[in-house]
Amino acid sequence: MLVTRALSVTELNHQARHLLEASFLQVWVEGELSSLSRPSSGHWYFSLKDSRCQVRCAMFRSFNQRVRETPREGDQVRIRGKVTLYENRGDFQIIVEQIEPAGTGALQQAFEALKARLQQEGLFDVARKKPLPTLPRRIGVVTSPTGAAIHDILTVLARRCPSIPVTLYPTAVQGKAATADIIRAIKAANTHAEADVLIIGRGGGSLEDLWCFNEEAVARAIAASALPTISAVGHEVDVTIADFVADLRAPTPSAAAEKISPDQDAWSKQLRESELRLAGATRRALTRIETSLRHLSARLRDPRRELLDKAQRMDELDLRLGKAIGQTLERSDMRASHLTRRLSLQSPVRRLADSRDHLDSLNQRLGASVDQRIDRQNSRLEHLAQTLHVVSPLATLGRGYAIVQDDRGSIIRSAADLKTGDRVTARVARGRLEARVTAVHSE
Known part of the structure; x- marks a missing residue:
């Protein structure tokens, strides 16, 4: 009977783990968080469940440190991670790399899709952004009249430069009506044209709270603004579509007021x-x-003395000029004599005679070289002819041998190739013989 080797528990769990990791490279799972445990190591261990099933999850410290808000028991969450098996206990689990409240993922996807589309259209290009005024005569603010943003902006301006007036264009900054409100306020600020720059923003909040600043209509209203715009939405970690479209992004409303106002003390x-x-x-x-x-x-001198000095200088230069001209003419004469001698040496008649002598010498050398080469080739040809004669079949025939062929012209090399009655042809040194085989004797 064939005995199959049994797997050890370790081998089974190891193979199961590799099978799971190869089949599920990365998954998104949504469910209710339960049994959350946070030991001193900093790692999180919890279960994710729905109405029928649950799965164990582990989120190590290097990943959970990035989570802005710690989840609680009963939260509906959405996780991204890798499916695996904890071999020591044989537990099926997910190693979590990202966790977020359920519903946030859809908003984030919408955010990324709109961001990519508007960027493709060029709404984020640096070339289209307008410069901000160095010293604005008036600052416009699009925000809630009761929010913390306007209070922070006014506080900073009162400290830095209280002489700059502020015009508030009140609007809702959260909820369904906020989008239309923000667009109306931006258009009103451009229509009135009272301000030199426009701050658009609000205080911090969740992604859902800030969503009106991620709406396409708001982004296009900011892009269409003739006034330079500063986006100041939420805290420093919050990023919205308005930040990319505006001419400048400030991390907070207070920072926007800092950027646009001069410091009077400074x-x-x-x-x-x-x-x-x-x-x-x-x-x-x-x-x-x-x-x-x-x-x-101290340097000012008598003009008459200056004239005398110039006259003396001219005399010196005149003498030097005459001497230089004489030296130049003498050098020219010497050079002309030298060139005349060189010209006589380079006479065409003399060069032609030398060329003829050289040509006669070359003709003699060429004739001798050709004769020598012909002699060598004739000797080599005679040697090759002798060698060819020695290996020629005709020489072999001349020694009394014959070449025998059958009636198809094939050369007979063995008696076994013929049988009695076959016709053959024998070629000798001079002529051919035709014969019929009367007997075959094989050796």
Whole structure:
């Protein structure tokens, strides 16, 4: 009887684990979170269940540290991870890499799809973004009149530059009506054209709370704004479509007010420093001018003395010029004589005679070389002819041998190739013989 080797439990669990990991590379699963355990190691262990089944999950510390809000028992969550088997206990489980509230995943997908489409259209291009004014005459704010955003903006402006007036364009910043409200406020700010720059934003919140700033209609209203826009939505970690479309993204409403307003204390300090630098520069310039005037006064000379000096200088230059001309003419004469001698040496008649002598010499050498090559080739040809004669079949026939062929012209090399009565032809040194086989003797 054939005995099949039994697997050990370790081998079975190991093979099952590899089979699961190869079949499920990565999965998204949605369900209710239960049995959450958080030991001192920092890892999370919990179950995910629905009305009929549950599955064990493990989320290690390196992944759960990225979660902004710790989930609680009973939360409906959506997880992304790898299916595997904990071999020591044989437990089927999911190693979780991402966890988010149920429903957030659909919003995130919508966010990414709209972001990709608007980016493809060029709404995020840096080239289309408008520069912000250095010192705005008035700042427009599109936000809720009762929210923390307007309070933070006004607080920062009162501290930095209280002289800049602010116009509030009140709007809802959360809920179904918020999208139309924000668009209306942006259009109103552009129609009135009172402000030099427009801050659009609100305080922090969940992805659902901030969703009106991810609506396509709001993004296109911001892109169509003739006024420069600053998006200041939520906290620093919050990112919306409005941030990409606006001319500038500020991490918070307070940061938006900081970016667009000059610091009056810094300006006062800068003005005082500029005043001191200007005064110092003026004193230094006056000192340099006085020094230059004294130096020029010391250098100022009598014009008559200057004329005498120039006349003496002209005489010196005249003498040097005459001497230089004489030297140049002398060098020219010497060079002309030298060139005349070289020209006589390079006479065409002399060069032609030399060329004829060289040509005669080459003709003689060529004739001798051709004769030698012909002699060598004739000797080689005679040698090859002798060698060919030695190996020629005709020479073999001349020694008394014959070549025997059957009636098809094939050469007979063995007596076994013939039988009695076959016709054969024998070729000898001079002529051919035709015969009939009367007997065959094989050796």
